[in-house]
Amino acid sequence: MIQLKGVVKExxxxxxxxxxxAVDGIDLEINQGEFIALLGPSGCGKTTTLMMIAGLLKATKGEILFDGKVVNQMEPKDRNIGMVFQSYALYPHLKVIDNIAFPLREKKVPKAEAYEKAKNIAKKLQIENLLNRKPAQLSGGQQQRVAMARALVKEPQILLLDEPMSNLDARLKLDLRDEIRKLQREIGVTTIIVTHDQEEALAISDRVAVLDAGKIQQYDTPYNLYHKPKNLFIANFLGTPPMNIVEGHVEEQDGRQVFAAEGVRYMLPQNREVAKEHIGCRVAIGLRPNDIRICESTENTIPVRIELVEQLGAEQLIKAKPLAGDHIIRIVAENEMKLKAGETVSIRILENKFHLFNLERNGINILS
Ligand SMILES: Nc1ncnc2c1ncn2[C@@H]1O[C@H](COP(=O)(O)OP(=O)(O)OP(=O)(O)O)[C@@H](O)[C@H]1O
Ligand SMILES: [Mg+2]
Known part of the structure; x- marks a missing residue:
């Protein structure tokens, strides 16, 4: 198990x-054999965190533990870590096969055995036809895969990957993503991947730590991050097309709670009312574009005017404005629905799918 306790890096x-x-007091626990992702916008401290776990940077404060033992002072080479850096430095004078086999040769594994293992890994990463080239003769994506093979070949206890697939085309990324996950399970290696690609993080990981400005905003399963965002930052950050966020407040009317904003009035279902202390506060409602329906009814629905209809392929993306408001609401609708710009329609919010965030309390989710 890897633990970070109050880790700071200045x-x-x-x-x-x-x-x-760069890192502002991080607590994190990663179980043996777990695959986790550090996800967050550029500059939020992902690489810095990874480098501290690798031992290439010293923490300013806090403790890093492997299996209960503090490793802050342990040399990187003693940590049994395989690492792929953001800038994957390969040895330029060595052929691909020697690059991959390098960590084994360093450990005095006989050449034939080292080559055999290197070839095996290369095959899984679809680079077995490149073994006799030098790094300069490879594309960026191929170099990344060589770096990955080199990190995996010694079967490390911990695998640290910093944007290992950023240079690959979309298709290869998908293939490789599955391959990495399979290999990881086979070896049982505890893995931390750094990425700013949310889809990749959610697809590949057991848990994801979402960072912002050096702090963990939420560390949770992909399902919970998407369906139970702790705060507005997480809600906004995850999901494409992004969640609709409409600012307003919750008020009481005839004993029921109503979310009110410019052009929007929505009576909350009784089982999803907020605690009294939030009434009257600045509150945002969060609606995923897939959780809104276009309908005929006028009861507890919002009248909107369609501004734009975009084809997404399997579905269509509607951009609409409330009749009495000036903010765009994005809605994903089935292709079969014939919708035109300029038309007025009603939209219905799915009862158990909306979120409410108190903007006066750092955007915390007040319904989950
Ligand atoms: N050697 C350094 N000296 C001073 N500041 C640094 C140094 N390295 C990183 N930083 C700063 O620390 C913060 C975190 O950097 P880090 O490289 O960890 O971000 P990141 O999340 O990996 O970003 P990216 O997605 O762009 O790779 C940034 O504000 C960065 O400018
Ligand atoms: Mg980085």
Whole structure:
């Protein structure tokens, strides 16, 4: 098990004494054999966190433990880690096969055996036809896969991957994603992948830690992150097309609670009312485009005018504005529905699918 306890990393600049707090007090537990992702916008501290786990950077504060033992002072080479960096430095003078076999040769594994293992891994990563080339003769995506093979060949206890698939085309990415996951299960290696591709993170991981500005916003299963976002940041960050966020407040009317915003009035179902303390606060409703229906009824629905209809292939994306409001609401609708810009329709919110966030309390989800 890997544990991070209150880990902080500050980068100093000796010249002007400026300090950047890249990682701001992270607590994280990763079980043996688990596959987790660190996900977040550029600059949120993903690579820095990974480098501290690898031992290539020292934590400013806090503890990193492997199987209950503090490893802050342990040299990287003693940590039994396989790593693929964001900038995957291969040895330029070595052929691909020697690059892959390098960690084994370093451990004095006989050449024939090392080559055999290297070839096996290369096959799984679809680079077995490149074994006699030098890195300079490879594309970016091929170099990444060589780096991956090199990290895996020594069957490490921990595998750290920093954007390992950023240079691959969409199709190859999908293939490789499955392959990595399969290999990971086979070897049982505890794996941390860093990515800013949310789809990749959700698809491949047991759990995902979403970071923002050096802090973990939510560490949870892909299902919970999508369906039970802890706060507005998570809700906004995950999902394509993105969740609709409409600012307003909850008020009481005839003993029922109503979410009210410009052009929107929605009576909350009784089993999904908010605690009294949130009434009157600035609250945002979060609606996924797939969780809104276009319907005939006018009861507890929102009248909107369709502004734009876009083809997504399997479905269509509707951009509409409430008749009395000026914000766009995105709706995913079946292709069979004939919808035209300029038309007025009613939209219905699926009862157990909306979220409410209190903007006066850091956007926390007040319904989950
Ligand atoms: N050597 C350094 N000196 C000073 N600041 C640094 C250094 N390395 C990183 N930083 C800063 O620390 C913060 C986190 O950087 P980090 O590389 O961990 O981000 P990241 O999440 O991996 O981003 P990306 O997705 O762009 O790779 C950033 O604000 C970055 O500018
Ligand atoms: Mg990075």
């Amino acid at each position: 980068y100093g600049n000796a010249k002007n004494k400026e300090v950047t707090r």
